[in-house]
Amino acid sequence: MQYQVILAHGALGIWDEVIFLSIGAIFLVMMGISWVRSRNSVLDEEIEADDGHSTNTTDPSDERFRLE
Amino acid sequence: MRRFISPRLILIVMTVMTLMSIAPVSAHGYLIRSIPQDRATLERSPTRLQYWFSEALEAQFSSLTVLDQSGKVVASGGVSEDNNTLLTARLPNDLGDGAYIVDMRIAFASDGHVIAERRVFFVGEANPNIQSGGTTYSANGFEIVWRTMLLTSSTLLLGTFIVYGSVLVPAWGNPAYRAGLLPPRVMTRLNWMVGAALAVALVGNLLALAQQSMVFFDAPIEQVISQQLWRVVREGSRFGDLWTARMILLVIVGVCYGLSLYLREDQPESVRGFWTANAWAMALVMGSFSAGSHAAGSPILPWVAIFNDWLHVLCVGAWAGGVSAMALVLPSALTPYSGEARRLAQLAALKRFSRIATACVVVVIATGIYSSATWIYSSSDATDTAFGDTLLLKVVLVGGLVVMGLAHHISLQPERYEQWVKRVGVIRQFVPTLRLEAILVLVVLGSVGVLGATPVPVPYFIQEAVPSPTATLTSAGYSITQTVTPGGPGVNTYDTQILRDGRPVEGLTVRLQLVQPERDKRSLWLSAEDAGNGVYIAAGGEIDRAGSWLTLVDLQEDEGGRERVVFEWAITDEARVEQTQVPRLQHFVAIGLVLAAVGWALYPTAQGIYRRLDLSTANVTVAIGTIIATIGLSAAGVVVIQNTQAEYEATLNPLPTIINPILPDADSLGRGEDLLKRYCPDWVSASLIDRLPRTRDEDLFTATEDGWQGFADCDGKILTDLERWDLVNYIRTFQK
The missing domain is CATH 1.20.1630 (Formate dehydrogenase/DMSO reductase fold)
Structure with missing residues (x-):
């Protein structure tokens, strides 16, 4: 069956397509993971636990300002 | 402010x-090599035009048109089926003296940019009034x-x-x-x-x-x-x-x-x-x-x-x-x-x-x-x-x-x-x-x-012009000139011009075979196309690496005998049309810089991950063991694959232990024919002809002395080594 090639016009022939699609698949998986991770409340709880005005500390992770 | x-x-x-x-905006690609060169003055009409570019071209959208001085289109061409960086056109047989303009429309695959390139060549005498157009890009x-x-x-x-x-x-x-x-x-x-x-x-x-x-x-x-x-x-x-x-x-x-x-x-x-x-x-x-x-x-x-x-x-x-x-x-x-x-x-x-x-x-x-x-x-x-x-x-x-x-x-x-x-x-x-x-x-x-x-x-090394190897031999009244273009490893064209008494000879049957004796490698026979005006053309990728190569050329008139000439070529990598370059020290240093920069940029993230890791002895041992095993197995896999490929190549095409020192020219074939008739007339049979494509020269050489799969030896004990090679060369002529 003749199927339409989407991304196979490069110097590597079929590998061109494999590399392109693999990178695309990896990034789409990363998108999904990011989406799932961002939805859970871990960072939200971190923000809640923070006082909101602790910029005097040298630890960068504590440099937050709760915007109102 | x-x-x-x-x-x-x-x-x-x-x-x-x-x-x-x-x-x-302009295109990224450029012309690497052209045959003929821009504004070249040629003694006779070329049979083919070839323009190699630094990048792949879009075959559907790239074209080449050849016009004569009056603006009439005399030929057209496109991207080669064998090489998507090569724009080529076959020229008609009867191009007369004069100026010819080559208009190319080149679409590069990488960025889709289209450029127009105009080149000129002359047959006979140069005409300074006709200018090349160079490269233009229409924004x-x-x-x-x-x-x-x-x-x-x-x-x-x-x-x-x-x-x-x-x-x-x-x-x-x-x-x-x-x-x-x-x-x-x-x-x-x-x-x-x-x-x-x-x-x-x-x-x-x-x-x-x-x-x-x-x-x-x-x-x-x-x-x-x-x-x-x-x-x-x-x-x-x-x-x-x-x-x-x-x-x-x-x-x-x-x-x-x-x-x-x-x-x-x-x-x-x-x-x-x-x-x-x-x-x-x-x-x-x-x-x-x-x-x-x-x-x-x-x-x-x-x-x-x-x-x-x-x-x-x-x-x-x-x-x-x-x-x-x-x-x-x-x-x-x-x-x-x-x-x-x-x-x-x-x-x-x-x-x-x-x-x-x-x-x-x-x-x-x-x-x-x-x-x-x-x-x-x-x-x-x-x-x-x-x-x-x-x-x-x-x-x-x-x-x-x-x-x-x-x-x-x-x-x-x-x-x-x-x-x-x-x-x-x-x-x-x-x-x-x-x-x-x-x-x-x-x-x-x-x-x-x-x-x-x-x-x-x-x-700069691409701009250096490397002349195509060319040579002229005479045999049986023929003057035979062959040119291999571009003359390096890769796809080449083999143009053969045949003259007798200074006049072109048409209607011959001409076939060619490329041979590299040091590897006992020979191509199939190529039938050269009669392009008229005494020119016979063939093309192919038979020359796959630098070294000494031979072109065996057999000529045959309709009702005449066959003539053989052999051209010897020293093929060098310099003549190769290079689309890729080997990385140099500066590139490896630059890659090292990039890796160092990325490592530095990701260091805080890596540090954060490091803090969250459970670095118990067991975990560290398993992790290090896994990393070492992965690297080891990967390296071993690469080595095994490379060795297998090398062994496969060596099995298919082992280097000969004895190299044929005799050029298979007309003299050698004549001597070989006499020796065959005299010492081993029974050898020529359908069975032999069938086996020849799979048989190496050194095996035939050994067989003349020791006999070979049903054939008695050719009284090889009394033949000199050179005579045995003449026999081998002649036996080869039976190969289809």
Whole structure:
């Protein structure tokens, strides 16, 4: 069956397509993971636990300002 | 100062700089080798024209037309089926003396750019009044528009998503605002920025396909739409591949963005998820630019060049797009604050952004050095070319930007850089200077665009002309001249001109075989096409490596005997048409710099991961063991594959232990025929002829002495070695 090639016009022939699609698949998986991770409340709880005005500390992770 | 550095000014400068960067767009590829050379004067008409380019061409959209002095088309051609970097045309047999103009329309696959190239050659006498046209590129206004739209909007989108996920939420996140964790005024501003940029990107991408179709088909937009020419480009070109991938990704970004708006009331927690996910999609969109950049046509490790360029544009996007996003968001976010609260809010966001920008700048510099190393081969490439000049301008501008970024960085941490602060002071109002930095970023982006659109220097070693090997032999009254072009390993044409008494001989049956005795390798017989005027042509990729090669040429008249001549060639790698180059020390050093820069940029993240790891003895042992095993197995796998390939090659084509020292010319064949009739007349049979293609010369040589699979020996004991080789040469003539 003749199927339409989407991304196979490069110097590597079929590998061109494999590399392109693999990178695309990896990034789409990363998108999904990011989406799932961002939805859970871990960072939200971190923000809640923070006082909101602790910029005097040298630890960068504590440099937050709760915007109102 | 604030009045003059407004968002409108940023927008205007952004547009002007992008336009400036795109206006002089030109193709990345160039002509490497041409046969005949431009303005060459030839004694007789060539049989074929060959033009090799540095990059792959789009076969459907590249063409070659040959015109005579009166403007009449005498031949046309296209991209070779064997080599997509070669534009070739077969010429008619009866080209008379005069000037011939070769008009080429070349569409490069990597970037879709189309150039017109005009070359001239003369048969007989040169005509100085006929000029070559050189290379011309017809700019299309549409291209400037879509590149402006796409580049600007994509950079802003990537920067905005990265700033949102890595700067604004961690710095200002407030769980009270469940939809996006930021106050509605900030989310509204961000939504407007993303919505507008996304719309511009989608329209820009649609225009890109229309414009590319116009260029490929040299047709107006009405024709492109009415005849659906855009579909041919989308489905049949590399530009179409990248366009499709980019459009799919932009649609995914649009869907995520739409869902974040649609679900912000019912499922507000999902808003942040969609925005974070979109940063990854935009990273891929930026990759589509790299796949159509200079890097895609790199002669050195093209995939490394593409990934390096991708890293470069990602960091430029995070840095430049991030600066623009910060400059646009900060005024809205800080509206309710003043005094110390405003300062603290600024510091919270800017300190985080400063770390990201610093890491990006380091990676941008390192990847920029690698990109430059790919194109600069000599000091004159850096000093005497437009590319070198533009590169220098870019370095100066980046230097200015680094200084400004450094001033921001120091001002954000005055306690850390006390000595510097005492000497030069600190920036206290960040919003105006941030806008100024955003404008400077855009100036640098402009120089990046100019550099990307400036033709790369043609490497000096490619410009050296290597003459094609040619030789003349005489036999049985014939004067036979053969030329192998280009004469290096790879695809060659074998032109043979046959004269008798100074007149061309037509109607002969001519066949050729390429032989490399030192490997006991011989090709199949090639039938040469009678091109008229005594010229017989054949072509193929038989010469696969440098070394000593022979061309056996058999001539046969209709009712006459067969004549044999043998040409000896010293094939060198210098004559090869090089589309790829071996990486040099400077490239490995540059790759090391890039890896070091990326390592440095990712060090804080790695440190964070390290802190969270459970580094118990058992875990560390298992991890190290796994890493060592993986590396070991991978290395062993590579070695096994290489050895297997080498053994397979050696099994198929083992090097001969005895090399045939006798040229299989007419004299040798005559002697061999006599010896065969005298000593081993029974050898010639259907069985022998059947076995010859699978039998090596050294086996035949041994067989003449020891007998061979059913054949008695040819009284080899009384024949000298040279006579036995004459026998072998003659027996070979029975091979079909």
